[in-house]
Amino acid sequence: MSDDGVQLLQYVTGQVRAELAGGTVRLEIATRYPADGVVAVTVVEAPDRPWDLTLRVPVWAEGATVEDGGRVARAQGPGHVVSNLAAGDVVVLRLPLTPRWTYPDPRIDAVRGTVAVERGPLVLCAESVDLPDGVDLETLCVDPMLPPRPDGDGALVEATSVAFAEPDGAPYGPLPVPSAVRSVECRLVPYHRWANRGPSTMRVWLPRG
16 A cells, blocks of 8 residues: 555455545455456545556466456556546456466476476466376376466366386486377366375476477
8 A cells, every 4th residue: 555546466355445645445356366367346435536556467467457447458567557446436357367387497407397387376286196097197298389278277288198117227328218108188286285185196397298
């Protein structure tokens, strides 16, 4: 909050009351975020003097829009400002939640050559309970050229399971030859739900094939 405006940085259903230099602002926020990306802000009370409502636009929300009085505009991040609002006005922010690939900094050894999937603010993971019989989590690799597809609050990705025979002797030498290669449709779920369906293994960063 500032003397001449209110800034909404987190989106949850609730009410906001703020005392500005020009008077009181009361807002009602309705949203299912992050289940969907629609955030509706209703102005219940507003001062007579001009004031600004600033809506945070996450860096991943490419294509986000703001509807104000029937006008739809592209949301400008990191903070989209709507001015001259009066009691009864409704502002609707729409954040796209299409699953997307996320790449690590290549200087990080542990995740070099891997990729992850996010949906909106949620980090997704592959969980062993979702894999077909005979496919182990550590054998999966993905092709980032194939975009992840929406699947509820998760995603589906095309993956390849590449298995190798147990090493005979030292764990290094000639280039290993795969013993089995299999195409797999891999379901990804929100990381925060990991292990809710019983003991399992999980992976966020998936090797690129």
